[in-house]
Amino acid sequence: MHWQKKYGGVTLGMCLLLLQGVARADGYFDVLDQPARVSALAASSALSGVARAGARLVAVGQRGHIVYSDDGGQHWQQAAVPVSCDLTAVNFSSPSQGWAVGNDGVILHSSDGGVTWRKQLDGRQIGPLLIEHYQALARAEPANEQWPLLVAEGRRQVEQGADKPLLDVWFANDQLGYAVGVFNLILRTTDGGKHWMPFQDRTDNPQGFHLNAIAATGDALYIAGEQGLLRKWDAARQRFVAVPTPYQGSFFGVLGKPGEVIAYGLRGNLLRSTDGGRNWIAQDSGLHTSITAGLVDTDGHYRLFTQGGQMLVSEGNGAQLQWRHEPEPLPVTGAAQTADGVMLVVGTRGVSTLRKE
Template sequence: MCSFKKCVLLALYATLALLQGVAQAASYVDVLELPAQPSTLAQHSPLLDVTRAGERLVTVGQRGHILYSDDAGEHWQQAAVPVSSDLNAVHFPTTEQGWAVGNDGVILHSRDAGATWTKQLDGREIGALLVKHYGALASAEPANEQWPLFAAEGRRLLDEGPDKPFLDVWFADDQLGYVVGVFNLILATRDGGQSWTPLQDRTDNPQGFHLNAIASTGDALYIVGEHGLLLRWDDLLERFTSVPTPYQGSFFGLIGAPGELLVYGLRGHVFRSADAGANWTALDTGLQVSVTAATLDATGEYRLFTQAGHMLLGEEGSMHLQMVPQQSQSPVAGVSLAGDSSLVLVGTRGVRVLPVE
């Protein structure tokens, strides 16, 4: 049920659990009620995503840690966060307004470029949200057999508790946004997160595959997931429609520009399409390790990173990816452009600033 990025950290968490399990059993505190604790080691702890809020960098990770930097990643400050749930993704559609999501169905919101955060939703509320939404549709359309099924899914979430993580978040602006997660969990907001609407009925994902990432290429909004799943938002149909792909393994992310889409994932697989998924070209990475993060650098070239920390370079429109030698490397879960000549990488070893020539 975990995302790939989370699974990378399981060994670390298992060790911590063995060391801390007895104490936690004696004095359990719900992570949804416990604010993230200040730590001088937060910058070096496992982090899972990083993005920009204007010129500021914001990164999120384990135990509710959110850090921000105003000097291209050289120094970091820890944000005030109301939960200790592990956080998986962060996105800022504007300089000031941003959202972060994570385990336990957490959705957090910042109005001050990531310095402080408030909780908008957590997993204790999601089941009831589905029951109310799809129950109302079932009452309005009793002949429609899908509504009771989605309402039953909501009741199952209520019974199982707040254990379902959100894996990614994307906002078009400070009002319209989406969060996606395990087992086809997807919510949308049109009022900046004041209210959320389930969209399980608006995805071509009948098997309920995990939704690993959501992003825009500038001309289309896409979701990638398990078993080669690729979905594209259709304005006319008002749903995420299926786009066939040539791979049946998991995709962990996507990146692109108008007229170009790259999807990447398990075992070094990267595919490119120049026609919104009608045709695909496999890009040879020469690797068998998973591609886990990507960005466009200041020159418009793609920089892709792997579970083992490899960096691959590909020009926009190119059919080839070139390995870039590094003096040292470590697992990469997220990457962001920090300036004209550097990238910020985050992963199991925290933050690393990488000069780019």
């Protein structure tokens, strides 16, 4: 994943931006201040995530592109987006309220079903946010050795700049949500994103591993990350606690139904638990390609997709997976199902509709 920012040359318009204090003093502008360019090819360019907003579909991708469709993916329109950094994930808590995250620590919010977006937070604010939050806790608990370490982490982020990506976002409702990213970066909001609070101290991740995904399985909330990291929300302790698994490679996602959870990841690895994550059984996917996306369809079947374009389907529970052949497999980074049951995937070639079975 590329974390660097993209800059453009100086034009008359950018000189005007300089006068307004938006552009950098060295003559270049920041992608966090540059709106996404309108492109007729936005829906066929690289996309990284897709979600349902009621009957609407909304997909996000490179250069700040966000596209939406109101006819099951047949036609797409480009949304108005205030940034041009790469976006990694999107989630809607209701047909109108949605959030997208991406590179440079950006968090975007839409209140009209994904047609227009505004920025709630970016990486330039995250470092100072960490410093302020954990300095306050350090003053309240001067004997707690954890707070100075987290203050120092905030200072490192300020020194290194706003290049740390957020990799996923999930909202329980229109108010409570989380955004997760690299190096144990995790933020929580309880007011729809008006304010974001650092949550590193509430997540069992002393090594600072990347947090790749966050998802609810129907009866639990999980975070998946690198080097076998799997964390589950413990309401009694008000923190994400460690969930031991027999796999030490990267997890790219979690999905499930009440009473069952599946974690998937690198080189086709797939684990299943039916006891709330206490015990895990490795499932044979029959693949050696990384599983990068998944969902539970309207019939309650699991569908898992790989970076090579393969699709695994399990009818009923997740113990029996079968490979479904696609005539023209494409790399998949996200998947969604339309209101009338059509399956769509997104990836490096934009949006694709899968053939009906």
